Amino acid sequence: MTQYFSMWGNLTIRENLLFIARLYSLDRRRDRVERALSELGLTARQHQLAKELSGGWKQRMALAACMLHEPVLLFLDEPTAGVDPKARREFWQMLHQLSDRGISILVSTHYMDEAERCHKVAYLSYGRLLANGTIASIIASQNLITMRTSGAGLTLLESQLQRLPDIEQTVIFGNQLYITSRDEAKLKSALFAFTQQGYEFCKVDTNLEDAFTYLMKNNCEKN
Known part of the structure; x- marks a missing residue:
């Protein structure tokens, strides 16, 4: 079709x-x-x-x-x-x-x-097979940790977080900001300073889009 x-x-x-x-x-x-x-x-x-x-x-x-x-x-x-x-x-x-x-x-x-x-899903990027398997297995294989926060000034907060070495990716959905890393301890440490500014962070499930975006980013960096 x-x-x-x-x-x-x-x-x-x-x-x-x-x-x-x-x-x-x-x-x-x-x-x-x-x-x-x-x-x-x-x-x-x-x-x-x-x-x-x-x-x-x-x-x-x-x-x-x-x-x-x-x-x-x-x-x-x-x-x-x-x-x-x-x-x-x-x-x-x-x-x-x-x-x-x-x-x-x-x-x-x-x-x-x-x-x-x-x-099952297969993720193709520029003709290369980057991942293949169930949704759960693909998400788990990336070992990503995702935290979420909400509040005012998310665009500024996102730009500050993107400059930190232990932050893999960030994305804003509505009035919520999602932050992803591969090291939970380092992620919490990086976010601690922002809790002093009134932001609260909670751990949430990493979704397929997070996993695919990370896969794409790594593939582009390797090439």
């Missing part, structure tokens, strides 16, 4: 699916189309022109087309790029339903929350 819409806008959803079934000389075409429409929640929209669909519904239709030949393996190239959050969530719910039926699904994505939905 391609990243961008690659079906026929002047055909309805149903016509698109029937046309694809004919292209691949599939048997039981109408039965296959009916099943795909039902499974992907497209029955009520089956007579709507494809060009009139939102991004999320276009991707549903594309997935329905991929399911016509009853595959055991699906390749999806950034299937939710440009899709709104609600449609993204619904699309991934459908993927998990397909996975529960025994279908293997390989997805490329830039969204870390989507990667965290997968049973």
